[in-house]
Amino acid sequence: MFLYFIPFxxxxxxxxxxxxxxxxxxxxxxxxxxxxxxxxxxxxxYALYKNAWGGVYLESTLLMCCLCLAACWFGYLPRAHTxxxxxxxxxxxxxRFLHGGIVLVLVGYYFTYKFGTLPEDDxxxxxxxxGTIYLFFGGLAYPGFAICFYCALKTRSxxxxxxxxxxxxxxxxxxxxxxRREPTALFLISLGMSLFFLREKQAxxxxxxxxxxxxxxIIPAVGEYRKTAAQDPIEAWKQLDVVQQFNEYFDVNAVxxxxxxxxxxxxxxxxxxYQWGAGYWNRLVxxxxxxxxxxxxxKNSLMIGGEQRDLGDFIEDELGYRIPPxxxxxxxxxxxxxxxxxxxxxxAAMAYLFKNLWAAAKQPNGTVAQILxxxxxTSAMRALTHETIDFLPGFIYSALFIALxxxxxxxxxxxxxxxxxxxxxxGTPG
Numbered sequence: 001m002f003l004y005f006i007p008f009x010x011x012x013x014x015x016x017x018x019x020x021x022x023x024x025x026x027x028x029x030x031x032x033x034x035x036x037x038x039x040x041x042x043x044x045x046y047a048l049y050k051n052a053w054g055g056v057y058l059e060s061t062l063l064m065c066c067l068c069l070a071a072c073w074f075g076y077l078p079r080a081h082t083x084x085x086x087x088x089x090x091x092x093x094x095x096r097f098l099h100g101g102i103v104l105v106l107v108g109y110y111f112t113y114k115f116g117t118l119p120e121d122d123x124x125x126x127x128x129x130x131g132t133i134y135l136f137f138g139g140l141a142y143p144g145f146a147i148c149f150y151c152a153l154k155t156r157s158x159x160x161x162x163x164x165x166x167x168x169x170x171x172x173x174x175x176x177x178x179x180r181r182e183p184t185a186l187f188l189i190s191l192g193m194s195l196f197f198l199r200e201k202q203a204x205x206x207x208x209x210x211x212x213x214x215x216x217x218i219i220p221a222v223g224e225y226r227k228t229a230a231q232d233p234i235e236a237w238k239q240l241d242v243v244q245q246f247n248e249y250f251d252v253n254a255v256x257x258x259x260x261x262x263x264x265x266x267x268x269x270x271x272x273x274y275q276w277g278a279g280y281w282n283r284l285v286x287x288x289x290x291x292x293x294x295x296x297x298x299k300n301s302l303m304i305g306g307e308q309r310d311l312g313d314f315i316e317d318e319l320g321y322r323i324p325p326x327x328x329x330x331x332x333x334x335x336x337x338x339x340x341x342x343x344x345x346x347x348a349a350m351a352y353l354f355k356n357l358w359a360a361a362k363q364p365n366g367t368v369a370q371i372l373x374x375x376x377x378t379s380a381m382r383a384l385t386h387e388t389i390d391f392l393p394g395f396i397y398s399a400l401f402i403a404l405x406x407x408x409x410x411x412x413x414x415x416x417x418x419x420x421x422x423x424x425x426x427g428t429p430g
Contacts, residue, residue, distance in 0.1 A: 004062035005049045011069050012038050020209060024202040027193060029354035029380065033072045033347075036381045039215035041065060041330070043249050044258035051252040053259065057266040061258065064265070064332045067344035068384070075351025080359035088360035088369040092409040094151055097367065098160055100405030101147025105167040108141025112170055130292055136397075141170040142183065143375050143402055146190040150371060153198045176233045179226040181219070186378045193377070197361065197370045221245040223326070255324045257385070261333030264311060267318035268337045275338045278304035279389045287393040311337065311387075334387040346388050350380055353395075368406045372399060 015034035018025055025031040045065055048058055115134035145167035152160035171187035174180040195201040203211075221242045229236040248254050268274060282303045291299040300306050311329050314337075316322050323329065335343025357376065360369035379394035 004059060004066055005045065008045065008062060008065045008069065009042070011066065011073075012042055015069075015073070016212065020205060023205050023208045024196070026203060026208050026211075027196055028076070028358060029351050030073045030076050032377065033351075033380065033384065034069065035212045035215075036384050037065070037069055039212055040219060040385050041258060041332070043216060043220075043246070044256045047250045047254070047256065048258060048262065050250060053252060054262040054266075057262050057269070060265050060269070060336075061262040061332060064261070064336055064341065064344065067341060068332060068335070068347045071344045071346075071348035072351050075348030076355050078352060078355065080356045084356045085360050085363065088357075088372075089363050089365045090368045090406055091365040091411045092367050092406055093411050094155055094367075094409075096409035097147060097405060098151040098155075098157075098163070100408050101144045101151065101167075102163055104140040104144030104401060104405065105148060105163065106144075108138050108144055108167075108170060111135075111137040112141065114138075133290060133292060136287075138170075139397070140401060141167060142186055142190075143371065143398060143405075145171060145187070146194070146371055146374050147402075147405065149190060150194045150198065150367070153194055177230050179222050179229050181222060182378050182382060185381065186375070189377050190374050193370070193374045197366075217242045217246050220249055255327055257328050257330050258332070260315075260323045260327055261330045261336075263315055263319060263321050263323065264329045264333035265336045267315045268340075271318050273314070273318075274340060275309060277338055279309060279334065279338055280392060282308040283389040284393055284396075287397075328386045330386070331384040331388040334389060338388075343388070346391075347383075350383065350391060354380065368402060372402050375402065 012034055015031055016038055019031045019035070026035065045062060048054055049062070052058075054061065111134045115131060115138055118131055118134070145164065148160060148164040148167045151157070152164045168187070171183045174183035175187065192203055196203075221240050224245060225236050225240055227236070228239070249256070282305070285299060285302045286308050289299045289302060311334065312323050329337075331347070335346050337343075339345070354373070354376075357369055357373045360366055361373045363369070375398035376395050379391050379398070382394065383391040
């Protein structure tokens with residue numbers, strides 16, 4: 001275990017040190033992913049290493065930590081693809097881009113409202129009905145906010161700032177009253193990256209350090225905060241004991257997502273039941289094929305194996321261990337469940353995609369690429385903290401609706417007609 005844990009720690013420290021020395025690096029894929037590894041994976045991995053929990057399968061998990069972090073770096077090294085850059089070099093009208101953002105916000109507000117009208121049991125249960133449709137379109141408030149805020153920074157229009165404030169309410173509510181981590185991160189990233197792209201204002205060094213270390217301590221306490229935040233978020237915050245919650249990571253019986261990953265790796269190795277990529281296709285079907293309109297049987301017929309594998313049930317069937325409700329298996333576990341150790345290459349693929357998005361965002365007409373980059377950042381983080389099979393649906397979702405706005409806002413080149421030449425017949429009196 002020592003052989004794999006120490007290189008993982010060293011790699012995390014090196015990437016984080018580079019970010020502290022040059023804070024602007026935090027906006028690029030290998031470095032914000034290293035921050036995610038440090039804040040989310042490293043403390044839990046250390047707890048398991050310290051308690052010598054998991055035996056040989058902990059070794060496999062720590063090796064996956066090393067491989068996935070290394071893949072984030074090496075996948076980012078190749079040059080961006082020229083053809084990809086050309087496709088994202090799209091001049092847009094800022095006013096029309098703002099109009100598109102406002103439409104996304106309004107759609108998001110409407111479906112968020114509709115979701116709130118559902119019975120309490122439907123909201124708190126595992127959603128499989130019309131609530132999934134409401135959530136799907138309700139999420140458009142987030143790219144809508146990013147576009148409105150971006151346009152407000154660019155134009156300094158009072159109207160754009162007002163729409164940004166309106167759009168900010170949904171992510172603000174998700175953060176304060178529900179303690180939602182991903183919407184909170186997406187909201188803050190939208191603010192920070194828009195300032196970087198448009199004003200070249202990078203996060204101060206102390207903000208970078210505070211964000212990573214603060215997230216490390218706050219993440220374990222989010223569950224406690226959520227219990228009472230909806231009624232009184234101020235009191236919920238006062239009652240938090242962040243240090244105590246963080247220290248509970250190191251209890252051998254504590255809930256741990258990295259422990260879940262180790263158990264999933266064990267179940268996969270013992271059974272040999274790899275999915276070989278089926279999970280990625282099945283998640284796309286799950287996210288984008290509405291059973292409410294096309295029927296459950298038709299939806300299942302599109303899935304490889306006839307259904308989406310429930311990793312919790314898979315672990316319980318193979319090992320008799322049930323992962324705690326509300327916890328995840330992390331991208332370490334689910335990528336291993338797909339392709340064994342080669343699952344780390346999925347992080348390399350994400351890295352190369354982000355290299356292209358970053359290069360496209362730095363072009364003169366990089367507005368669309370910048371918004372897509374902002375929206376996709378949390379999808380990459382989620383691929384590590386939750387499951388890699390969530391990344392592609394998240395990317396397609398953002399790309400689809402941002403592309404629709406870009407199509408509406410795109411500036412068409414002005415074509416000037418050829419000059420008319422009057423031909424005068426020879427011999428005609430002048």
